[in-house]
Every structure is written in C-alpha cells, then in structure tokens.
Amino acid sequence: MALLDGMGRITIEVAGALLPLLIFFLAFQALYLKLPRVYIANLAKGILLAFLGMVLFLQGVSVAFLPAGREIGEAVAAIDQRWLLIPFGFFLGFLVTYAEPAVRVLCYQVGESSSGYIGESLILYTLSLGVAVSVSLGMARLAYAIPLLFFLIPGYLTAILLLPFSDREFIGIAFDSGGVATGPMAVTFLLSLAVGVAAGIEGRNPVTDGFGLIALIALAPILSVLVLGILYRRMQK
Numbered sequence: 001m002a003l004l005d006g007m008g009r010i011t012i013e014v015a016g017a018l019l020p021l022l023i024f025f026l027a028f029q030a031l032y033l034k035l036p037r038v039y040i041a042n043l044a045k046g047i048l049l050a051f052l053g054m055v056l057f058l059q060g061v062s063v064a065f066l067p068a069g070r071e072i073g074e075a076v077a078a079i080d081q082r083w084l085l086i087p088f089g090f091f092l093g094f095l096v097t098y099a100e101p102a103v104r105v106l107c108y109q110v111g112e113s114s115s116g117y118i119g120e121s122l123i124l125y126t127l128s129l130g131v132a133v134s135v136s137l138g139m140a141r142l143a144y145a146i147p148l149l150f151f152l153i154p155g156y157l158t159a160i161l162l163l164p165f166s167d168r169e170f171i172g173i174a175f176d177s178g179g180v181a182t183g184p185m186a187v188t189f190l191l192s193l194a195v196g197v198a199a200g201i202e203g204r205n206p207v208t209d210g211f212g213l214i215a216l217i218a219l220a221p222i223l224s225v226l227v228l229g230i231l232y233r234r235m236q237k
Contacts, residue, residue, distance in 0.1 A: 007059050014054045022047060057184065065188040073196020077142075085139035085197065093135030093217075096190055097128040102183035110173055118169070118232075123177075123225070130224030131181050131217050135190060138213040142197050142204060148212040155219045162226040167236075170229025177221035182214050190217065 025043075029035060076088055097103055103124065111120030137151055163171060191214055198210035 010058045061188045066192045069189045069192030070196035073193040074200035077197045077200025082143040085143045086136045089139035090132045090136040094128045094132035096185045097131040100183045100185045102180045106180045126224050127221045130220035134216040134220030138216045166226045166229030167233040174222045174225035178218040181221045182218050
C-alpha cells in the first residue's frame with residue numbers, strides 16, 4: 001500500500017468534521033464573544049495544526065496500524081500453542097496503554113487536580129496493568145471460544161459492588177478511565193489485532209468473535225482504579 005493512498009478522501013472527511021465547529025465559533029465570535037484579533041489568529045493556527053494532525057494520524061492509521069495489527073494477529077493465531085495468545089495480549093495491552101496519549105493526559109490531570117495525593121505514575125501503571133489483563137482475557141476468549149457476556153456481565157456487576165467500598169475521589173476517575181483507555185492507540189491497533197486473530201483461527205468469525213475487545217478494555221480501568229481506591233481508603237484508616 002502506497003504511503004499517500006486515500007489521503008485525499010481523509011482530508012475531505014477531516015475538513016467536513018472541523019468546518020461546522022469553525023462556523024459555530026465564528027458565529028459566536030460575531031454575535032457574542034468579540035475576542036481580539038490576536039486570539040483569533042492563534043485560534044486559526046491551532047485549528048490548522050489540528051487539521052494537519054488529524055489528517056496525518058488517520059492516514060498513518062490507514063496505511064500502518066490497521067494492516068499491521070491484522071497481519072500480526074493472523075500470524076500469531078497460526079501458532080499451535082494457543083495459550084501463548086494470553087501472555088502476548090498482556091504484553092501488548094500494557095505497552096499500548098502505556099503509550100496512549102489520552103491516558104497520559106488523564107494521569108497528568110489527576111496528579112495536578114489532587115495536588116499529588118494520587119500519583120500520576122501510579123494511575124498510569126494501574127491503567128496499563130488493568131488493560132493488559134483485559135487484553136489477555138480477550139485473547140483467551142478468542143483462543144477458547146468463550147462468550148463475551150461471560151466477562152462483561154460479571155465485570156460490570158463487580159464494578160457496581162465495588163463502588164461503596166472505594167474512596168469517593170476514585171469513582172469519577174475510574175469511569176473516565178474506561179473511556180480514556182479506549183483511545184486511538186487501542187482502537188486502531190488492538191482492535192485490528194483481535195480481528196486478525198479471529199480471522200486466523202479456524203472456526204472463528206472476525207465479525208462475531210473479533211469485536212468485543214474494546215468493551216473489555218473499557219471495563220478493565222474501571223475495576224483497577226476502583227480497587228486502587230479501596231486500597232487508598234484502607235491506608236487512610
């Protein structure tokens with residue numbers, strides 16, 4: 001696949017996504033905000049950078065992350081010892097979450113807002129380990145044909161049961177973490193990896209079996225941060 005294949009289509013899609021926001025802001029600027037020209041000039045530069053960044057990122061996803069994840073998944077699925085998918089998923093889940101920009105932003109905001117009470121690195125490692133466990137469970141589901149609901153229903157019930165025991169400062173962080181962990185790195189690479197694994201295992205359907213991993217990734221940070229909140233609460237007592 002050529003590096004610039006499909007870039008024109010992506011550019012048009014990104015422009016179509018940003019244009020309504022730009023029109024919305026200009027209307028408020030003309031009617032209500034009346035911000036100085038310097039601010040408008042900086043805003044225009046920021047929008048241009050965001051436009052270029054989104055185009056380059058989506059193009060990179062299209063030509064690199066998606067095909068690479070699928071090829072790696074199919075290659076790993078060809079291994080006779082299917083149990084190796086579980087530690088492989090743990091390793092990749094940890095690395096992808098550790099590199100996820102949205103996770104870094106959340107950890108920074110948590111550390112700053114709590115004035116260091118909740119460590120930035122502690123949240124980062126908690127989320128990374130939680131997602132690593134969830135990806136390994138997702139690989140086990142693919143390897144041994146375990147229904148997705150066997151993980152989701154007990155997982156969310158456990159999260160609800162943990163709420164009264166966790167430190168209240170961690171509850172909001174926990175549920176936000178679920179959305180943050182399913183950022184662009186996880187969705188683009190790990191999802192295509194799971195679809196590739198499902199395509200490479202005989203008897204698995206990439207549509208019915210390959211999807212569902214992101215749901216597990218969204219659940220894992222909720223549980224891991226709530227458990228961390230329970231530990232903080234016990235340490236305070």
